[in-house]
Amino acid sequence: MDSTTLLYQLLEEGDEVLAISFDYGQRHVKELEFAARTCEKLRVSHQVVDLSDVGRLLGGSALTSGDIEVPHGHYEHESMRLTVVPNRNMIMMSIAAGHAISAGYDRVAIAVHAGDHAVYPDCRPRFIEVFEDAVLEGNYGRVTVYAPFIDMTKTGIVRLGRALGIDYENDTWSCYEGGEEPCGKCGTCVERAEALAGA
Amino acid sequence: MDSTTLLYQLLEEGDEVLAISFDYGQRHVKELEFAARTCEKLRVSHQVVDLSDVGRLLGGSALTSGDIEVPHGHYEHESMRLTVVPNRNMIMMSIAAGHAISAGYDRVAIAVHAGDHAVYPDCRPRFIEVFEDAVLEGNYGRVTVYAPFIDMTKTGIVRLGRALGIDYENDTWSCYEGGEEPCGKCGTCVERAEALAGA
Numbered sequence: 001m002d003s004t005t006l007l008y009q010l011l012e013e014g015d016e017v018l019a020i021s022f023d024y025g026q027r028h029v030k031e032l033e034f035a036a037r038t039c040e041k042l043r044v045s046h047q048v049v050d051l052s053d054v055g056r057l058l059g060g061s062a063l064t065s066g067d068i069e070v071p072h073g074h075y076e077h078e079s080m081r082l083t084v085v086p087n088r089n090m091i092m093m094s095i096a097a098g099h100a101i102s103a104g105y106d107r108v109a110i111a112v113h114a115g116d117h118a119v120y121p122d123c124r125p126r127f128i129e130v131f132e133d134a135v136l137e138g139n140y141g142r143v144t145v146y147a148p149f150i151d152m153t154k155t156g157i158v159r160l161g162r163a164l165g166i167d168y169e170n171d172t173w174s175c176y177e178g179g180e181e182p183c184g185k186c187g188t189c190v191e192r193a194e195a196l197a198g199a
Numbered sequence: 200m201d202s203t204t205l206l207y208q209l210l211e212e213g214d215e216v217l218a219i220s221f222d223y224g225q226r227h228v229k230e231l232e233f234a235a236r237t238c239e240k241l242r243v244s245h246q247v248v249d250l251s252d253v254g255r256l257l258g259g260s261a262l263t264s265g266d267i268e269v270p271h272g273h274y275e276h277e278s279m280r281l282t283v284v285p286n287r288n289m290i291m292m293s294i295a296a297g298h299a300i301s302a303g304y305d306r307v308a309i310a311v312h313a314g315d316h317a318v319y320p321d322c323r324p325r326f327i328e329v330f331e332d333a334v335l336e337g338n339y340g341r342v343t344v345y346a347p348f349i350d351m352t353k354t355g356i357v358r359l360g361r362a363l364g365i366d367y368e369n370d371t372w373s374c375y376e377g378g379e380e381p382c383g384k385c386g387t388c389v390e391r392a393e394a395l396a397g398a
Contacts, residue, residue: 051252054250057248058297058301060301061301087293088297090297094290095253095286102256122336122337126336130336133332134329138288
């Protein structure tokens with residue numbers, strides 16, 4: 001929901017966008033199909049990067065280990081720490097920044113939002129700030145980081161996205177389980193339902 | 200030469216070490232064989248991470264693009280900029296940091312040194328500092344970054360390594376060309392010869 005909304009927003013702002021998805025061995029690899037469908041609909045180039053061999057090194061998370069169950073309950077609850085994939089956002093954004101430089105783009109955009117802050121340290125404003133410092137220092141200042149939703153709630157994101165014409169129900173996938181149908185019980189299913197109802 | 204010396208130094212200091220190499224489509228993939236041989240000799244676990252699909256996104260460098268020639272001349276010369284792989288060190292260290300957290304290690308070590316600073320921005324002290332800030336912020340402060348050679352010259356590294364018993368001539372590979380024998384003309388061959396002679 002978040003990344004899809006960001007993509008619509010960037011296009012609305014007139015940016016030329018390349019979308020990047022990562023296959024890091026997540027249970028919910030299904031999100032990649034939805035990303036591809038949205039990019040096709042919007043005629044945006046889409047790269048899927050195979051990080052399966054990296055995922056192998058990032059065990060201990062319910063999102064990547066088949067033998068750790070996805071916790072049920074509220075997205076901001078302590079139990080959701082089990083869904084943290086260590087250093088995930090830094091790995092993905094580092095690769096995106098490298099490709100931005102190589103392909104001539106001037107920033108990397110990420111849809112982290114206020115609801116992520118409780119559980120995921122790599123979604124917090126301070127992390128985004130210091131990460132951007134590192135990207136600037138390491139690359140002659142050629143790429144910046146753009147996180148326009150960092151202080152927004154998920155409900156706010158859905159309101160924005162509906163105004164932009166997004167069909168969340170059919171065009172986005174959240175569930176961490178990645179089954180045929182959403183489980184309705186994992187943190188991100190609960191969060192999704194709250195945001196859709198709240199908006 | 201640098202990473203090998205760092206490995207010996209860490210073991211000398213009594214650390215428990217896991218070595219990580221990256222296959223990012225570099226011409227000199229031969230360096231991985233030498234890394235494996237050294238790790239076997241020292242009985243250190245060694246992971247080789249397949250980043251070939253990431254390397255595809257980091258074009259425009261002579262190290263990863265077959266159609267860009269490896270520049271000849273001095274390692275600190277402006278022409279060596281062609282060998283910069285965008286954001287390479289951040290990508291590799293981000294993955295290493297994620298694995299450190301997952302596997303219970305407390306720091307990531309990297310052998311960047313003073314001779315790297317001229318051409319590679321992601322080898323400079325300021326980059327290492329802000330990168331460490333980002334790793335700490337993004338991971339509840341669980342992993343630090345260790346770059347003990349950051350102010351040393353390559354000659355100093357070789358002096359240290361010889362005292363530790365390293366056989367650079369037989370056990371390390373530098374040449375960016377990655378051919379049967381070192382080319383003797385690329386920046387890293389020139390730098391290697393200077394350091395061996397200087398030490």
